């Protein structure tokens with residue numbers, strides 16, 4: 001039995017925030033942000049929306065496009081760095097309840113911006129071992145909830161959103177997730193973190209904001225993302241020409257450009273949505289795939305190569321043929 005990705009869906013919050021909007025309260029400029037990151041806008045969820053709300057909307061679309069009932073889902077996994085609750089309940093449990101799915105396992109994984117590739121790896125293993133038949137995977141992020149609005153080095157980079165996919169069992173290897181590789185190195189844990197701190201005034205008031213050593217992460221990202229793709233192509237006896245679309249994690253235009261150039265991808269093969277959405281962490285790859293899908297570019301059998309790096313540090317790549325209609 002093989003695992004195939006049969007559908008993709010996404011949810012984009014309605015509130016669009018431009019670089020000019022950020023200039024009003026941060027010591028930054030549209031010019032700096034565009035030049036250093038390629039980002040022009042990002043979308044922020046409403047104050048009453050949680051990551052699960054975004055994930056539920058994305059999941060509904062993915063289920064409908066997979067032409068599958070929610071009753072057929074036998075596992076739900078969510079990747080998020082901005083869970084609804086600290087530790088429990090998991091965001092996956094909230095999403096399951098919102099979709100009226102019960103009595104199946106639901107759990108979260110914490111792999112930050114590599115979350116979607118980690119989800120694919122777990123889903124593939126569950127299907128190939130016969131432990132599940134139809135899995136819903138969701139990258140759901142209200143990153144704005146863990147950002148410090150006074151920190152210009154992070155606040156300008158991130159956005160909110162969600163992406164979901166259905167992974168099902170198939171006998172057709174040609175339409176399957178051909179290969180997934182994930183890895184991590186905790187020696188870089190402090191490069192990207194949301195420390196759990198207690199404010200002095202009120203010990204129950206837990207303040208959690210992300211901090212990042214941006215230029216250090218940048219250099220590791222270019223090196224790791226390049227070597228991940230080289231290795232997965234080599235392992236599967238493919239070259240850049242065999243890939244229809246390269247869908248990298250959308251952190252920074254300059255990282256994507258450097259990796260794309262290192263790997264000899266043509267511009268039309270590289271999927272770029274960072275300009276519109278900013279970095280949406282675990283939601284970034286499925287949100288990018290969803291744009292491709294809605295533009296009619298992803299067809300059955302289309303070969304996609306995914307590549308991500310995030311907090312942990314974690315990283316990974318996935319090679320798959322789209323199995324949906």
Ligand code: UT7
Pocket residue numbers: 027028029032033036037113152153156213214215216217218221251252255279281309310311
């Ligand atoms: O998704 C998870 C993985 N994350 C990433 O892959 C992110 C990787 N890192 C990056 O994308 C880039 O490092 C950043 C976009 C975060 C920063 O770009 P950079 O070219 O590495 O800039 P820098 O951090 O070296 O800062 C250059 C200058 C500094 O000023 P000085 O020291 O040269 O005077 C910063 O203080 O730019 C300043 N700066 C800003 N200026 C205006 C930093 N943030 C801003 C800002 N607006 N928002």
